[in-house]
Amino acid sequence: MIVAIVDGYTDEPAGLGVPPYLGIYPRYAYGAIKKAQKGARIFYITIDDLRATFVGERGIATKNKTPNFSKTQKILEKAGLIVYIGGLHTPGKYLSAVPSQVEEIAKFIKNYKAEKVLGGPAFMGSAHMGGTKVTSKELRMAHSVFDYVVYGDLEAFLFDYLTNPRDADPLRFRSYTELRDYAVLGAEVVRQFPGYPNKVIVEIETQRGCPKAMGIGGCSFCTEPVRYRTVEDREVEDVVVEVKALYDLGVRHFRVGRQSCIFSYRSTPNGRVPIPNPEAVERLFRGIRSVTPDVKTLHVDNANPAVIANYPEESTTIAKTLIKYGTPGNVVAFGLESADPKVAKLNNLNATAEETYEAVKILNEIGGRRGPNGMPWLLPGINIIFGLPGETKKSYEATFQFLKRLLDDGLMVRRINIRQVVVFPGTPLWNMRNKVKTEKHKRLIHHYKYKIRHEIDLPMLKRVVPTGTILREVLAEVHENGLTFGRQLGSYPLIVGVPKKMELGRFYDILIVDHGFRSITGIPIPVNVNTENPKILEMLPAIGKKTVPKILYHRPFSSEDDFFKVVGEEKRKLLRGLITS
Template sequence: MRAALIDGYIDEPASLGVPPYISQRVRAIAGILFSRGIDVDYHTIDEVRKKELWGAFNEYDYLILHGGLTTPGHYVGGTPASLSEFEKLLSLNNHPVKIIEGPIVVGYSLKGGRKAREISFGQADVLFSKELELAEYFGIETGKDYYELMNEFYRLGAAIIPQHPGYPDVIIEFDISSGCERQDGFCSFCTESLFYGRFKSRDLKGIVRELEALKTVGVKAVRFGRSANVIAYGYDGKKKLPNPEAVETLFRVTSELLRPEVLHIDNGNPIFIAKHRKDAIKILESIVKYDTPGDTISFGVESFDPVVRQMNGIGGTAEEIIDAIKLVNEIGNVRIDGIPKLLPGINLLYGLPGTTKRTFEIDFAMLKKILEDGLIIKRLNIRQVMVFPDTPLSKQRLPKINRSLFEKHKRTIRSSIDNQMIRRVFPVGAIIRRVIPEFKRGALSFGRPLGTYPILIGTYAPFDRPTDMVVIDHGIRSITAIPLHSNLNSMDIKVLESIPGIGKNRATSILLKRPFTSWKEVESSLGKEVSETLRKIGVIIQEGLT
């Protein structure tokens, strides 16, 4: 028996599967199939597009289409499958049993600000929103403990990773807990409790077995992203106590067993951190001890407006959020190659009940305060709410958002907050390791490192393999860089011109006077006063001259 598994990608509150990420859900599907003796050929939707594979799966026994977005964003590494693409695959492959699986079964939309509409998929044979439903379909007894089943599926499913077109430059979305640890109610809009129920930590034994399987297939990058709150791993809901020892063990074992080049996290609840401050400090210290530079703990702030927070069951206060941001800055701003180990990220969500013009003003004022207080935010995610069936939000009336006000608000934040934060996170001279090339635009080549919310890097120096880069300039949400150990004596004029403080005329002068033996000689030839920024870059370039 053979199955074709098409990864249309997922993006959920606590799970990402758009390349270079490979979600835990698609690996679990593969594991289910492998456990029944079914061979699996794995393809991404981008691979199907590129190779025109729309009708190429008629010889298979099963065609499984997986995907769905509940927190859609903007993606660089891949484009999630559209409804029409799923329908095209269904219509052109008549022989296999056609199965749709994933969040798309619950509701479909490619962007926020609207209700996710329910889809019938009339040409599909069966629809499943959860992996355990698929397991039951294939005759697997699912009455056992959730993670007792998933541990085995994840372990077996690791075998499809080398089939990913981006392999080995992929990052594994790793499951450490499911559901939400809150016991005072859930946020009105969130699908985490809807899909995964009450909070449950995954057992260490199952985690170790999957790590061993990942090591076998050559995985070098892991993110603990399949968790609504990584700080709550091991949390005792009855005693309401965090478990610093469990988190320390989790990160230590992962680091020692896998020795990953990238070990990152994703979600953390700032209110949980503020309310369990003493234990949260120990947990954050453990994470910073073992994670790799450029990590982000994403805070689902959603809104600083107390009215919006109260009406949507978000819980906590703006003051508690600021306290959590300060803690992460104090503990996580340890720099390696100039890059902080761990910084907070902020998610802001618009269109929730209670949202008014005042909401935009409150949010901006709080972001401005964070900036003025000298704190650092790794990234700001601004989006509109997507309404899914059966969430509390689906039963409420949503306010109409002034589109022009929303777009103006985003532009203001990008220009006055993001632009300053990116300079604090990635100072001139900082080194970003293993930047992976992704696309070209004119003379510029773009790439990103593996990790949580990786920064987009543009360079005029063409590169076709993972390359260490040095920061030389900043955009609003991207940076300009040159390869580490760049040699001024062989540097293309476009690269020279991109260096702040050189420009077109000085670049021409350098070109005519090459070769140089030291940066001091370069400064002397430039004539006019050399800026501090250019002097910092010169220290890096000096290494390429000697």
């Protein structure tokens, strides 16, 4: 049997699978197929491979181009089964990958004879931008193209389909016990990931469902408790054995990000705010580090600030564990969504502004110092959603004032993510969809976004990565308008723009020289003073416009001493380690 797994990429409230991230779905699917049919030949291809094949370029598909015969096309022709994975529930901005949707994949695969399966969160629809209502159109189209639309767990369905097709149930969920083998066997698919081995970060699952939702119900907009009605925590041993399999294959970047709250791992249910379990988190990360001695990235993702604020002692221990076993540049994303208590109540949000403030403070105290890769060890991120029912002008102002208070009090927040609410069928928000304010408050939303970007983000970025910071191992990913954009591998990495074209796919150490609203400008170091262009030379500390002509006139320099004779001996200290000749 030949199987093609087509990754259209996924982004959900708890889980990411957009390159350089390899998400859980392709890995589990691969493992389930391997377990069911040892001899199956499984090819992992991405939506970008299909775009390149059928459109001749990366980007949005157009019908007008003649398809190229390629390896991808041959795989699809010979495949007995095509498994498409997709779904965007929390759309963001992606640096070098564009997630797909059913409409696009349908054009590419509909004429192939293979049986077709759709898996991942796509069955609930996808939102490619905030401020939209997801309709059943995508689902209707999915049913017309795919033989099976999987509403339960893709891996469970695939295993059943390949071992006992008659009983294969697209609604079936698997347990973590069943997942054990799929997860380990599925690690192997990483070999086919375009960034393998050193430009891939794998998303690791520890929990499904939302502990807060179990206590008082989910947040109005969230799909996590709609998909998973109960909370299940994965065994430490199962996570460790999967991580080991990936590490043994050469993976060095991990994000333990597939959970709604890492501080609630194996917590005790307790109404709105579960009681955290620091011992379990310690066992988890100690176990992971015991099998990943040379890990380069070990980060996490979401946390409920209410847990941290209400259990500061336990949470302090957990934060210290994340630092002890993890790597710097780690970010815990807090879902505040709105600082207006009325909006919070109406939408059943998880934490108050005061709780979020306390949680930010605790993380700053523990994680604020800078690590060897140039970033603070562990910082909070804040998620804001605009357009929720109940919002008034005062709500936007309250959220702005909350963020301003963090700034004025000298606290650090790694990033503020502002989304416009998306209405998914099945969520509590669906019943309030007529009260969604994205259209009505369009101008207000635009105004406050602008205000936050200018008055909060910019000074905050300057605090988090001041000029002169050196960010280590920044991966160059795209060229745009003569610039190169890159980022470190990790959770919510900063986007760095370098004012020249650099070879893509390579890692660079970058000296930060300037700040934008959400990204920073840097130059790769060490700077070769004999060959580097004037624009970059000018950005070196203590050089500037006036000194550059002197450098250009006198080069080549035979040594650093020769260079400092020309630019001035007093600059030597400031440029130590930053130049070469």
